[in-house]
Amino acid sequence: MAVDRxxxxxxxxxxxxxxPGGLLPLLHAVQEALGYVPPEVIPELAxxxxxxxxxxxxxxxFYHDFHVSPGGExxxxxxxxxxxxxxxxRALEAHVKARLGIDxxxxxxxxxxxxxPVYCLGNCSCAPSVRIDDDVHAxxxxxxxxxxxxx
Amino acid sequence: MAVxxxxxxxxxxxxxxADEVAVEITAQARVRGIDIELVRNGSRGAFWLEPLVEVExxxxxxxxxxxxxxxxxxxxxxxxxxxxxxSTALGPVDEVTWLSRQERLTFERAGVIDPLSLDDYRAxxxxxxxxxxxxxxxxxxxDEIKQSGxxxxxxxxxxxxxxxxxxxxxxxxxxxxCCNADEGDSxxxxxxxxxxxxxxxxxxxxxxxxxxxxxxxxxxxxRSEYPxxxxxxxxxLATAREEGFLGRDIRGSGQxxxxxxxxxxxxxxxxEETSMLESLEGKRGLVRFKPPLPAIEGLFxxxxxxxxxxxxxxxxxxxxxxxxxxxxxxxxxxxxxxxVQLAGNVRRGGLVELPFGASLRxxxxxxxGGTANGRPPRAIMVGGPLGAYLPASLWDTPLDYEAMAEAGxxxxxxxxxxxDDTVDMADQARFAMEFCAVESCGKCTPCRVGSVxxxxxxxxxxxxxxxxxxxxxxxxxxETMIDGSLCAMGGxxxxxxxxxxxxxxxxxxIADER
Numbered sequence: 001m002a003v004d005r006x007x008x009x010x011x012x013x014x015x016x017x018x019x020p021g022g023l024l025p026l027l028h029a030v031q032e033a034l035g036y037v038p039p040e041v042i043p044e045l046a047x048x049x050x051x052x053x054x055x056x057x058x059x060x061x062f063y064h065d066f067h068v069s070p071g072g073e074x075x076x077x078x079x080x081x082x083x084x085x086x087x088x089x090r091a092l093e094a095h096v097k098a099r100l101g102i103d104x105x106x107x108x109x110x111x112x113x114x115x116x117p118v119y120c121l122g123n124c125s126c127a128p129s130v131r132i133d134d135d136v137h138a139x140x141x142x143x144x145x146x147x148x149x150x151x
Numbered sequence: 152m153a154v155x156x157x158x159x160x161x162x163x164x165x166x167x168x169a170d171e172v173a174v175e176i177t178a179q180a181r182v183r184g185i186d187i188e189l190v191r192n193g194s195r196g197a198f199w200l201e202p203l204v205e206v207e208x209x210x211x212x213x214x215x216x217x218x219x220x221x222x223x224x225x226x227x228x229x230x231x232x233x234x235x236x237x238s239t240a241l242g243p244v245d246e247v248t249w250l251s252r253q254e255r256l257t258f259e260r261a262g263v264i265d266p267l268s269l270d271d272y273r274a275x276x277x278x279x280x281x282x283x284x285x286x287x288x289x290x291x292x293x294d295e296i297k298q299s300g301x302x303x304x305x306x307x308x309x310x311x312x313x314x315x316x317x318x319x320x321x322x323x324x325x326x327x328x329c330c331n332a333d334e335g336d337s338x339x340x341x342x343x344x345x346x347x348x349x350x351x352x353x354x355x356x357x358x359x360x361x362x363x364x365x366x367x368x369x370x371x372x373x374r375s376e377y378p379x380x381x382x383x384x385x386x387x388l389a390t391a392r393e394e395g396f397l398g399r400d401i402r403g404s405g406q407x408x409x410x411x412x413x414x415x416x417x418x419x420x421x422x423e424e425t426s427m428l429e430s431l432e433g434k435r436g437l438v439r440f441k442p443p444l445p446a447i448e449g450l451f452x453x454x455x456x457x458x459x460x461x462x463x464x465x466x467x468x469x470x471x472x473x474x475x476x477x478x479x480x481x482x483x484x485x486x487x488x489x490x491v492q493l494a495g496n497v498r499r500g501g502l503v504e505l506p507f508g509a510s511l512r513x514x515x516x517x518x519x520g521g522t523a524n525g526r527p528p529r530a531i532m533v534g535g536p537l538g539a540y541l542p543a544s545l546w547d548t549p550l551d552y553e554a555m556a557e558a559g560x561x562x563x564x565x566x567x568x569x570x571d572d573t574v575d576m577a578d579q580a581r582f583a584m585e586f587c588a589v590e591s592c593g594k595c596t597p598c599r600v601g602s603v604x605x606x607x608x609x610x611x612x613x614x615x616x617x618x619x620x621x622x623x624x625x626x627x628x629x630e631t632m633i634d635g636s637l638c639a640m641g642g643x644x645x646x647x648x649x650x651x652x653x654x655x656x657x658x659x660x661i662a663d664e665r
Contacts, residue, residue, distance in 0.1 A: 020432075020433075020451060021413075021431050021432040021433035021434075021451075022433055023433035023434075024413065024414070024415075024416060024430065024431075024433050025413065025414070027416070028375075028414055028416070049433075055434075058435050059433070059434060059435055062418065062435035062436060062592075063415075063416030063417055063418050063436075064416070064417035064418060065375055065415075065416035065417035066416060077376075081337030081338075081536065081586075082337040082338060082495065082532055082536060082568050082579070082582070083337045083338045083494040083495040083566075083568045084337070085495075085570075085579075085582070086494075086495030086496040086568055086569060086570045086571070086574070087495065087496055087523065090578075118376060118417070119335065119337065119419055119536075119586065119589075119590065120334075120335055120336065120337045120338075120339075120376065121162075121376050122162060122163075122334060122339070122340040122342075122343040122376065122377060123162055123163050123166050123340065124337060124338045124339065124340055124492065124494030124495065124500070124566070124568070125163065125198035125199065125340070125492070125493060125494050125497070125500025125501050126163055126166060126167060126198055126199075126201075126500065127494070127495065129166065131376070134378040134379075135165075135166075136162050136163075136165070136166040137166050138163060138166035138167050139167075
């Protein structure tokens with residue numbers, strides 16, 4: 001497993017080393033493959049991209065999408081922005097947190113779900129919106145949320 | 152002969168069940184031995200009618216609105232895809248007044264064509280702008296854009312032709328075209344719709360921009376919240392390359408241009424153009440000082456055109472039909488069409504493309520049809536999270552750049568979010584500060600720290616803790632954020648805050664004192 005990961009990281013670094021501004025695509029690729037960016041691989045990413053570890057850390061920390069710890073099997077993005085607020089997302093937010101028993105940035109104890117806030121999914125005519133992995137759901141009420149997500 | 156049935160594939164249609172409807176239509180047709188050709192078109196943006204199924208007939212396309220998978224068997228029982236009486240039937244799609252009352256230029260093909268089909272695009276007038284541009288000099292293309300009066304549709308409304316002229320006039324070995332597809336404003340989805348429903352138009356517009364200023368490489372900086380748009384763009388960019396519309400020697404012209412999609416990583420600030428350039432360079436999205444302008448020192452220090460998706464989309468129309476045609480739409484210094492996005496608590500939400508100049512109220516009444524839940528509307532946010540909350544007394548403001556600015560707001564990217572009478576405007580003002588605190592890049596202290604202090608102040612005002620003096624302090628803080636922030640994030644966050652206080656003082660407990 002560890003060897004596989006090393007080989008994977010080496011391949012990805014090679015793939016993006018000469019891409020102008022390649023660190024973001026590299027981090028996306030690492031996260032796509034591993035589900036997160038393990039802190040142990042940061043030195044290798046930094047070396048390969050000709051950057052300092054601090055620079056790579058800085059980029060990971062800046063963007064909401066990148067995580068340095070494993071998340072849940074499924075990521076739930078709850079839209080917190082205005083169009084969804086106008087359709088009751090504040091109540092939905094309270095329901096979802098209570099239902100999953102977690103706050104934003106946390107993962108359920110069984111490792112199934114990570115909950116993240118998102119500021120707009122571009123589905124603003126049919127709010128409130130929730131993204132479950134890559135699928136966006138429209139007009140989500142507490143009831144429909146319970147049907148979508150089994151706890 | 153197979154009957155063509157269209158089921159939209161865009162994010163909102165699918166969020167409302169279009170994929171399941173498509174599966175059910177295919178299954179029912181098979182069971183009944185009916186020969187259909189299912190096409191996944193984009194959406195026309197009439198989201199209140201999605202999933203909007205259409206059938207091709209000799210009398211034009213027939214529409215079926217808000218179709219659920221459970222409706223499908225009944226539709227077939229009633230004669231679908233042939234002549235059919237069913238509760239979902241809307242008649243000819245061209246006679247749906249919500250659509251026919253619009254003036255579609257940029258979104259003319261949206262929902263009409265299969266977004267992945269280059270043949271569909273070309274059959275509906277696509278790539279005529281590029282064909283014309285290939286016969287013109289860079290300066291002639293720039294002049295055409297200047298003459299059209301096109302201004303940036305991302306929010307800042309800077310004249311596009313002038314920006315392009317600067318890039319054209321700046322000597323460099325390498326220049327770039329960057330499409331800002333980091334559509335982060337709540338209440339907006341026009342960029343997403345264009346990319347998912349008519350992506351070749353954006354690709355064409357970027358290619359024309361490349362020819363105009365002498366750039367060889369383009370980037371689409373796409374927000375990661377749009378996974379469907381990513382799939383559509385990757386597919387259509389590959390097609391454009393295969394068919395010689397991108398890459399070396401475009402259509403035998405000897406000119407080269409290519410485009411790569413780069414994914415953002417969930418940072419609202421990267422919609423600010425200099426932050427976006429930092430991000431494209433693989434860095435933290437810290438806002439840059441201006442000058443130097445990106446047009447002179449942009450991506451990797453090279454002259455760079457940074458334009459919004461809709462701006463570049465409009466370029467294709469302008470080159471295909473001429474500057475005069477485009478300029479003839481609109482009012483004052485706002486030329487062409489505006490894409491209003493009706494969102495939030497609205498009955499008939501979606502994308503409305505109109506010449507500039509209609510009032511907010513006209514759009515709400517003619518298209519919006521009141522709130523979704525039937526309660527009275529109270530506040531409308533125009534122009535995203537950095538735009539103003541407008542009360543009913545200001546809804547007659549025309550939707551153009553200058554008039555909205557006079558009303559103390561901004562048109563921004565055209566997002567219109569309706570709130571009903573249950574909204575607490577102090578909560579909305581607090582959220583504006585909270586959003587700024589979450590999304591600030593951190594470079595300027597008034598934005599990074601001021602937003603947090605702003606939240607605290609609004610909490611105190613809500614709790615009636617030294618209300619008068621805290622209101623005064625909040626106003627001073629807003630002034631400091633405006634004066635001391637490099638970009639619109641810190642500089643415009645005071646707009647929603649102040650508009651909420653000014654127009655809805657009762658929500659801050661200050662009505663009586665006025």
